[in-house]
Amino acid sequence: MKKITIDPVTRIEGHARIDIYLNEQGRVADTHFHVTQVRGFEKFTEGRPFYEMPSITARICGICPVSHLLASAKACDAIMSVSPPETAVLLRELIHCAQFVQSHALSFFHLSAPDLLLGFDSDPARRNIFGLIEDNPDMARAGVALRRFGQEIIEGLAKERIHPSWIVPGGVNAPLTAEVRDRILGGLPAARKLAVRTIEFFKTVLDNYAEEVAHFGTTPTLYAGLVDEQGNSQWYDGLLQFKDPEGRLVAADIRARDYPEFIGEASLKDSYLKAPYFKPLGYPAGVYRVGPLARLNASDGFGTAADAELAEFRQRCGSVVHSSFHYHYARLLELLHGLDKIERLLHDPGILGTHVRATAGVNCLEGVGMIEAPRGVLIHHYKVDENGAIRWANLIVATGHNSLALNRSVAQVAEHFIDGDHFKEGMLNRVSAVVRAYDPCLSCSTHADGTLALDVRVFKPHA
Amino acid sequence: MPEKVSIRIDGEYVAAHEGQTILEVARAGGKYIPTLCWLEGISSVGACRLCIVEVSGVGRLLPACTTPVQDGMSVTTQSEKLQHYRRIALEFLFAERNHQCAVCVSNNHCELQAMAQRLGVTSVRYPYAFPKLPVDLSHPRYVLDHNRCILCTRCVRVCAEVEGAHVWDVGGRGTRSLIVCDMNRPWGDAVNCTNCGKCVQVCPTGALAEKGFAVEEMVKHDRNITRLAARRGGPA
Ligand code: SF4
Ligand code: SF4
Ligand code: FES
Numbered sequence: 001m002k003k004i005t006i007d008p009v010t011r012i013e014g015h016a017r018i019d020i021y022l023n024e025q026g027r028v029a030d031t032h033f034h035v036t037q038v039r040g041f042e043k044f045t046e047g048r049p050f051y052e053m054p055s056i057t058a059r060i061c062g063i064c065p066v067s068h069l070l071a072s073a074k075a076c077d078a079i080m081s082v083s084p085p086e087t088a089v090l091l092r093e094l095i096h097c098a099q100f101v102q103s104h105a106l107s108f109f110h111l112s113a114p115d116l117l118l119g120f121d122s123d124p125a126r127r128n129i130f131g132l133i134e135d136n137p138d139m140a141r142a143g144v145a146l147r148r149f150g151q152e153i154i155e156g157l158a159k160e161r162i163h164p165s166w167i168v169p170g171g172v173n174a175p176l177t178a179e180v181r182d183r184i185l186g187g188l189p190a191a192r193k194l195a196v197r198t199i200e201f202f203k204t205v206l207d208n209y210a211e212e213v214a215h216f217g218t219t220p221t222l223y224a225g226l227v228d229e230q231g232n233s234q235w236y237d238g239l240l241q242f243k244d245p246e247g248r249l250v251a252a253d254i255r256a257r258d259y260p261e262f263i264g265e266a267s268l269k270d271s272y273l274k275a276p277y278f279k280p281l282g283y284p285a286g287v288y289r290v291g292p293l294a295r296l297n298a299s300d301g302f303g304t305a306a307d308a309e310l311a312e313f314r315q316r317c318g319s320v321v322h323s324s325f326h327y328h329y330a331r332l333l334e335l336l337h338g339l340d341k342i343e344r345l346l347h348d349p350g351i352l353g354t355h356v357r358a359t360a361g362v363n364c365l366e367g368v369g370m371i372e373a374p375r376g377v378l379i380h381h382y383k384v385d386e387n388g389a390i391r392w393a394n395l396i397v398a399t400g401h402n403s404l405a406l407n408r409s410v411a412q413v414a415e416h417f418i419d420g421d422h423f424k425e426g427m428l429n430r431v432s433a434v435v436r437a438y439d440p441c442l443s444c445s446t447h448a449d450g451t452l453a454l455d456v457r458v459f460k461p462h463a
Numbered sequence: 464m465p466e467k468v469s470i471r472i473d474g475e476y477v478a479a480h481e482g483q484t485i486l487e488v489a490r491a492g493g494k495y496i497p498t499l500c501w502l503e504g505i506s507s508v509g510a511c512r513l514c515i516v517e518v519s520g521v522g523r524l525l526p527a528c529t530t531p532v533q534d535g536m537s538v539t540t541q542s543e544k545l546q547h548y549r550r551i552a553l554e555f556l557f558a559e560r561n562h563q564c565a566v567c568v569s570n571n572h573c574e575l576q577a578m579a580q581r582l583g584v585t586s587v588r589y590p591y592a593f594p595k596l597p598v599d600l601s602h603p604r605y606v607l608d609h610n611r612c613i614l615c616t617r618c619v620r621v622c623a624e625v626e627g628a629h630v631w632d633v634g635g636r637g638t639r640s641l642i643v644c645d646m647n648r649p650w651g652d653a654v655n656c657t658n659c660g661k662c663v664q665v666c667p668t669g670a671l672a673e674k675g676f677a678v679e680e681m682v683k684h685d686r687n688i689t690r691l692a693a694r695r696g697g698p699a
Contacts, residue, residue: 049600055565165680169677173677387651
């Protein structure tokens with residue numbers, strides 16, 4: 001095998017490598033998706049007080065610390081056997097929605113819009129946020145503004161943008177002030193307008209990407225997501241359910257602590273990622289996806305004004321949508337829903353309550369916290385001794401759930417687009433773009449932080 | 464009446480009396496000397512070596528907190544050499560244990576961290592020891608995390624001298640030294656501990672903390688101990 005190119009492609013959160021092997025005819029014979037960093041997070045938390053876990057685990061990821069804080073705090077709530085006060089729940093939901101808005105804005109505008117707006121085959125030197133600023137300054141500005149809107153909410157609540165120490169076991173550590181609430185409400189209409197405009201724009205370019213839509217990871221899988229009693233997608237407190245590729249419910253009402261009955265974890269030989277699968281179907285038949293697209297497939301709707309856009313999405317793409325290309329579309333719909341949800345939460349009479357934290361010691365030796373992170377279902381599972389020292393921890397992160405599907409998608413895109421005899425950079429870009437469609441956070445999947453790079457390597461047989 | 468002596472600190476003449484330490488005299492004169500293990504109101508042990516000063520005619524650097532003044536002494540409290548050695552002392556404290564400030568209960572309220580900022584220590588030039596150390600969570604209200612302990616022994620002294628319980632001691636030797644509780648048993652099993660929390664309040668770092676506090680939430684109140692000790696007439 002001879003290496004013909006190494007192309008470090010940035011614009012993904014984490015560090016991964018894709019190897020593509022060509023046969024004599026220059027077509028793709030095999031692909032391997034490796035994640036190159038080492039795990040170890042579960043090991044070094046051993047012996048730490050359980051209530052430190054939110055802040056420790058938030059350090060796993062600089063992009064979605066709020067998600068880890070929340071999943072971890074919920075696992076701690078379970079260990080303390082407390083339900084946080086009503087206001088604390090509302091506030092946790094609020095910061096969570098803000099995190100969705102800023103994370104989805106980052107993924108769409110900064111990481112994927114350069115492909116979608118400038119073209120997969122455009123000059124790689126300009127195919128980034130700076131190229132976008134030059135060619136489509138309005139779109140770039142919308143991205144920056146939406147991201148800032150989400151971040152300012154987080155900052156207003158937690159006084160610190162990254163790794164807020166505001167989310168604590170039992171609730172949050174300070175109430176919301178009327179002034180911050182009004183400031184957020186004041187910014188909402190403009191943010192919503194930007195989101196709507198972006199969705200409109202996205203719909204107009206969608207038809208240019210028919211080939212990508214048809215080949216970007218279209219293999220049907222199961223879909224998993226959290227829902228409320230009405231079957232609407234729930235990001236903070238729902239019950240987990242799985243639907244099959246035809247949209248039939250195959251498992252529902254799964255509480256956090258029951259996840260091990262439904263989710264098994266296989267080790268992959270090429271990667272440090274664990275590969276979760278739907279247990280009742282076994283490995284590898286139980287491949288499922290999580291994240292924006294999967295949430296839409298697994299639930300009935302949003303339960304907010306964003307449902308109108310969702311209806312149009314389903315009309316255009318079907319009631320169960322398999323192409324991973326549509327993660328982008330789904331992400332934009334969720335961005336809109338997130339803004340709607342923020343508005344609803346801010347108008348809740350309980351939001352300004354001042355009782356925001358429940359306290360307790362160790363009342364249960366095991367706790368599981370499960371939420372929807374922007375990238376999909378996130379589970380924190382801890383076991384402690386009677387004193388509250390962590391004895392064992394397991395984290396299942398969104399990119400882990402998706403790893404089997406992601407592998408298949410990479411193979412599908414490579415097989416379709418790569419022609420070793422007429423090699424072009426845009427072919428490789430599509431391979432990394434399908435990875436970006438999932439918006440994988442590989443640093444957190446491997447529980448180490450690091451620089452952001454995805455290497456795509458192509459090997460061809462020796463002449 | 465203790466005999467009056469006269470010494471020079473950084474060139475200025477100051478009046479003192481016999482039995483005072485260099486640190487006491489310097490502080491009374493409004494001079495700053497960095498300290499970590501020293502705490503007003505309990506005895507001084509000279510453990511951290513941050514308060515080192517130069518005394519003319521003496522080849523070694525001396526800890527100001529334990530060195531008594533002598534008539535005619537000339538003391539230098541700030542110099543490049545002192546700065547150099549104080550930094551080394553501080554860097555060793557960081558290198559010896561596992562200080563992850565970002566996830567620490569004492570972050571932003573920590574004397575060790577504040578000292579690093581004050582002395583301009585932004586990185587550690589020595590290899591970290593990364594010792595594998597336990598966290599004692601057995602006490603119902605408090606927690607001892609050896610990873611953040613700098614062995615200043617303030618806890619040992621306040622417990623013995625102010626509370627009168629003498630729960631804490633230092634066990635082991637050299638780099639293996641650890642704060643130990645009641646002849647080396649889990650804190651929760653200590654027979655002498657009164658749960659007063661004085662050790663927690665005087666601990667300059669996140670090593671001793673109240674349970675259940677999240678990152679940055681632990682704010683200490685060591686002035687209370689100083690006031691209490693003063694009312695009782697100073698160190699035993
Ligand atoms: S004790 Fe102080 S220096 Fe050590 S980790 Fe905590 S904040 Fe940092
Ligand atoms: S536990 Fe705190 S007070 Fe006691 S020796 Fe260690 S750092 Fe000093
Ligand atoms: S303060 Fe003097 S040696 Fe620590």
